[in-house]
Amino acid sequence: MSTPIDLEALRARVQARAFAHGFDRVGFARVAPLDREADALRRWLAEGHHASMQWMERGVEVRVAPDHHELLPHARTVIVLAASVLRPHEDEVGPSPGVVARYARGRDYHNVLGTRAKKLAADLRREGFASRATVDTMPILERAWAQRAGLGFVGKNAMLIVPGLGSHVMLATVVTAAELRADAPMEERCGSCTRCLDACPTRAIVRDRVIDSRRCVSYLTIEHEGPIEEALREPLGSWFLGCDTCQDVCPFNRTHALPGQLATDLAPHPRWTEHDAASILAMDDAQFDAFSLGSPVRRPGREGAARNAAYVLGNRGDRRHLPVLHARAAEDASETVRDAARWAIARIERR
Ligand code: B12
Structure with a gap:
């Protein structure tokens, strides 16, 4: 009989590897229905707030349930990874063609974060757990999972705000069949600020x-x-x-x-x-x-x-x-x- 895997030790290894890859935060969320966020997403689509992004209409079920058969049928945990794109003392860049949003000034974040997240998913697969990594490439409500994973809260501006790090963070997720201990979701902290x-x-x-x-x-x-x-x-x-x-x-x-x-x-x-x-x-x-x-x-x-x-x-x-x-x-x-x-x-x- 093979020795059962120590899931607490696996969780600690995932955390350590995420930090070694350069992520600033890592959190764990249990796969369970995102009912309120699913309603918010459906209303957002019904009100036409997605403009011409018709691809947002596809896979609504998957976005809120990563254990959907199109993503990872036996998914148990969503691991959410955050990387800050804010560098100290950087405001507008150079003469520039106009202002470029901070996230867009360097290499494409899909590649930078995606490569690292894929390595984490590959590590988990080697340990015997089906796992998939994504940075916007699969339909998943990244901010909602990030909030559930205790990384931060979704502010009035719809951004995931990470206390101590701010909102200039990009997200990646690894959906895994490993049932890793979940973090506590974070409460909203905007108060009356508008x-x-x-x-x-x-x-x-x-x-x-x-x-x-x-x-x-x-x-x-x-x-x-x-x-x-x-x-x-x-x-x-x-x-x-x-x-x-x-x-x-x-x-x-x-x-x-x-x-x-x-x-x-x-x-x-x-x-x-x-x-x-x-x-x-x-x-x-x-x-x-x-x-x-x-x-x-x-x-x-x-x-x-x-x-x-x-x-x-x-x-x-x-x-x-x-x-x-x-x-x-x-x-x-x-x-x-x-x-x-x-x-x-x-x-x-x-x-
Ligand atoms: C489509 C998209 C856009 C669209 C639409 C934005 C939007 N607000 O939905 C456009 C092109 C406008 C856009 C712009 C930007 N984006 Co964008 N975008 C996405 C994408 C691909 C999907 C977002 C989505 O599902 N929208 C649908 C809405 C309904 O979902 P949501 O915004 O996540 O809202 C959730 C909460 O607000 C909450 N909610 C809303 N209302 C309510 C009500 C109640 C009662 C409750 C309980 C919850 C709730 O529930 C929703 C579902 O979880 C994600 C990547 C991903 N796969 O998630 C990146 C993503 C959200 N974008 C990102 C970024 C960086 C940006 C920009 C900052 C880029 C820039 N500097 O120009 C701007 C910010 C605009 C903004 N303030 O949101 C990052 C955000 C990181 C972070 N810290 O939050 C993401 C996560 C990409 C990534 N991998 O890092 N984006």
Whole structure:
């Protein structure tokens, strides 16, 4: 007969390996229905808050129940891993093409966190437990599981806030058949504070923990294809890729511990100081391909990035950018980019 595995010792090994891989926090949640969060997710979808992200409509059952047959039938524990992307003394990067959200300044976090989480899943499989790792790649409500695993709480801005570390953390999960001791879920701590709701430039936080993606700058600059609704272009301000406004004003982000190794691995790439909005606007497909390799800016693609660059130039209002805007308005292959350039020209001329 084989010796039974000491699950407490296995849990300690998982923790130690997670920290060795550079994660700042690790927590364990028991797989059991996420009823309230499932209702919140269904309502969010029913109200159309997922905008054009139709993939969010698929796999709702899996998102709230990782023991669903499409994910891991005998799942017992969700291990949630968090890595801070906040580096001390870093504010806006360089001259930059506009402001780039902190998570997007370095290498793509899916790869950086995913590689490590996959190693942890492989370790657990070697110990005899079916396990799968994911960073956004499988449908799972990462923040809800993170809260249940005691890593932090979901704030009014819908962000997982980790006391002592803040909300500039990225998440990865390992779903495993090993029944590891669960941590206690964390209670919500926002109190009466509404700074995030008040600061959102597009009023996208429609109520406590609910983001209307149709108005969220992060969605608009990264996921949305085609022209952005005119009324929302000025509120974009200087945001070129993603948005951190609802986190920047959060009191939980005022003080934070020094982040670990992964923040270094996600450190800003020189692309953001070597290129400005005008040069990105002028890039052809091949140039953009080389520029965006391994970066989250690949997601909006050349058309989305050039569109965002034109809006930023319009909002910055510097007449020296008129020649590049006129050139793109006349010759860009994309009507979305031509339209964005025309809008920017009109906005600069109006000043
Ligand atoms: C789709 C998506 C988006 C969309 C929609 C955002 C949204 N709020 O849903 C867009 C493109 C707008 C987006 C933007 C951003 N995202 Co995003 N996104 C996701 C993704 C892929 C799915 C999120 C999802 O399921 N949304 C559906 C809603 C309903 O779920 P939820 O936001 O998790 O909300 C939960 C709670 O708020 C709570 N809840 C809400 N209402 C209520 C009501 C009650 C009564 C209760 C009990 C609970 C409750 O329950 C919900 C379900 O758990 C996740 C990765 C993942 N697989 O989870 C990353 C993820 C959430 N994103 C992330 C990040 C970093 C961002 C940005 C900060 C990027 C940026 N700087 O530009 C912004 C932040 C916007 C914001 N304030 O939420 C991180 C968040 C890390 C963290 N610390 O929270 C994640 C976890 C990716 C990762 N692997 O790290 N994102």
